[in-house]
Amino acid sequence: MSLVGAGPGAVDLLTIRGQRLLAQADVVVYDDLANAELLDFCPDEARRIYVGKRGGRRSLPQEQITQILVSEALKGLHVVRLKGGDPLVFGRGGEEIAVLAEAGIAYEIVPGVTAAVAAGASIGVPLTHREHASSVVFVTGHECAGKGPEQEGVNWPALAASGATLCIYMGVRRLAEIVGKLIDGGAQGTTPVAIVANATLRSQELYTTTLAEAAQFAEQLKGKPSLIIVGQVVRLAGSGTSHWESVISQVPVAL
Numbered sequence: 001m002s003l004v005g006a007g008p009g010a011v012d013l014l015t016i017r018g019q020r021l022l023a024q025a026d027v028v029v030y031d032d033l034a035n036a037e038l039l040d041f042c043p044d045e046a047r048r049i050y051v052g053k054r055g056g057r058r059s060l061p062q063e064q065i066t067q068i069l070v071s072e073a074l075k076g077l078h079v080v081r082l083k084g085g086d087p088l089v090f091g092r093g094g095e096e097i098a099v100l101a102e103a104g105i106a107y108e109i110v111p112g113v114t115a116a117v118a119a120g121a122s123i124g125v126p127l128t129h130r131e132h133a134s135s136v137v138f139v140t141g142h143e144c145a146g147k148g149p150e151q152e153g154v155n156w157p158a159l160a161a162s163g164a165t166l167c168i169y170m171g172v173r174r175l176a177e178i179v180g181k182l183i184d185g186g187a188q189g190t191t192p193v194a195i196v197a198n199a200t201l202r203s204q205e206l207y208t209t210t211l212a213e214a215a216q217f218a219e220q221l222k223g224k225p226s227l228i229i230v231g232q233v234v235r236l237a238g239s240g241t242s243h244w245e246s247v248i249s250q251v252p253v254a255l
Contacts, residue, residue, distance in 0.1 A: 001069065001073045001078075001079050001081070001100060001105050001106065001107040001108070002021045002025075002078070002079070002080045002081065002107065002108045002109075002110060003081045003083065003087040003093055003096065003097065003107060003108070003109045003110065004018040004021055004022065004080055004081065004082050004083070004087070004110045004112070005018065005083060005084075005085060005086040005087050005091075005110055005111050005112015005113070005114075006018070006030075006031075006033070006034035006035060006038055006082050006083060006084050006085070006112055007035075007084075007085065007112045007113040007118070007200075008084075008085060008112075008113050008114070008115050008117075008118030008119070008199050008200045009033075009035055009084075009118075009198060009199060009200045009201040009225075010035070010200035010201060011035055011037050011038060013112075013113050013118065013200060014038060014041075014112070015110060015111070015112065017110050018110045018112065019041050021078075021080055021108075021110065022038065022039075022041040022042050022080055022082070023041055023042065023043065024043075024078055025042050025043065025046045025078055025079070025080040026046055026047070026072075026077035026078045026079065027046065027047045027049065027072045027077050027078070027079045027080070028042055028046055028047070028048050028049065028079075028080045028082055029049045029051055029065065029068055029069060029072075029079065029080070029081050029082065030048065030049070030050060030051070030081075030082040030083075031051060031052070031082065031083050031084050032050075032052050032059070032084075033083075033084025033085065033225060034082045034083060034084045035201075038082065042080075049068060051064075051065050051068075062092060062095060065096070066095070066096055066099040066100075069081055069096060069099070069100065069105075070099060070100065070103045070105065073100070073103075073105045074103070074105070081096065083112070084112075084225075085112055085113070085114045085115050085118075086111050086112045086113070086114040087109055087110075087111070087112065088109065088111070089114045089115075089138060089169075090138075090140055090169045090170065093109070097109070114138070115167075115169060115199060115225070115227045116136075116138055116167035116169070116227055116229070118199045118200050118227075119167075119194075119196035119199040119227040119229065120167075120229060120233075122196065122199050122200050122204060123194060123196060123206050123237045123238060124236065124237055124238050125194060125229060125233050125234055125236055125237050126233055126236065127165050127167065127229070127233060128165065128233070129232075129233050129236070132165075132231070132232040132233045132235075132236075133163070133164060133165040133231055133232060133233050134163070134164075135162065135163070135164040135165070136164055136165040136166075136167060137159060137162065137164045137165070137166050137167065138167050138169065139154055139159065139166060139167070139168055139169070140154065140168075140169050140170055140171075141168045141169060141170050141171020141172070141173075141174050141175070141178055141228070142169075142170035142171070142173070142174065156178065156181035156182055156184075156185055157181065157182075157184065157185030157186070158185070159182070159185070160181075160182045160183070160184075160185030160186050160187035161185060161186050164231070165229065165230070165231035165232075165233050166182075166228075166229070166230040166231060167227060167228070167229055168227070168228040168229075168230065169227060171226075171228050172195075172218050172221045172222065172224075172226050172228075173218070173222070175214060175215045175217075175218040175228070176215035176218065179211055179212070179214055179215050182211060182230070183211065183212070187211055187230075188211070189210060189211050189212030190210050190211070190212070191210060191211040191230060191231065191232070192208070192209075192210060192211075192230075192231065192232060192233075192234035192235050193208070193209050193210060193211050193214045193228065193229065193230050193234060194206060194207070194208050194209075194228075194229045194234045194237055195207040195209070195214065195217055195221065195226055195227070195228050195229075196226065196227050196229070197221055197224040197225065197226040198224055198225060198226075199225075199227060205224070206237070207221075208234065208237055211230060214228070
């Protein structure tokens with residue numbers, strides 16, 4: 001059993017190990033955010049099971065997905081669970097390997113390029129920089145509905161005061177609320193923000209703005225996988241050459 005990170009979207013950002021495992025697969029269980037072209041690496045006879053897993057779209061319940069993984073693996077088949085980005089960064093990979101371990105199924109985890117790293121690289125933004133940011137935080141903009149009362153949610157005021165580059169996953173639908181909490185926590189409304197949709201794909205879009213103005217883009221980004229970068233490093237966007245430079249659509253906003 002293999003959990004393979006599909007990377008951020010571009011086919012050639014899949015790892016060599018991930019490609020090798022796909023070529024050996026009997027069954028591939030894949031997410032909506034995994035580029036479907038990656039299935040071309042699989043043998044023709046491999047079963048392909050689509051499970052959705054994109055916010056706002058219909059998907060199989062997580063419990064059903066793990067049942068599929070266990071039942072197929074117990075048949076002695078080589079099952080590849082292909083997950084967008086990295087399996088262990090906001091991908092519920094931890095839940096899946098817990099179920100596999102409980103069922104006594106051996107597994108391998110193959111990391112993938114996660115969205116924050118890919119989005120920053122695709123627009124020329126270093127997530128850390130000696131002069132601008134000594135730390136970076138990956139944070140979800142979409143809290144799990146099943147959290148118990150003892151589990152704390154994201155402490156946005158603390159993040160606002162941290163000075164770290166914030167990389168917000170799944171935050172478009174709650175962008176106005178997140179912006180309000182960061183500003184209430186002391187973040188300046190003039191803090192630069194970059195929103196990258198469909199990072200590393202030909203359909204990539206880049207919006208540069210400020211924290212106070214960021215929420216205006218939420219409606220046009222609806223349904224598009226997007227990564228939000230908040231911090232002074234955004235001022236460096238596009239300052240160098242990039243493989244993706246020709247496919248970036250920039251919105252001119254004075255930072």
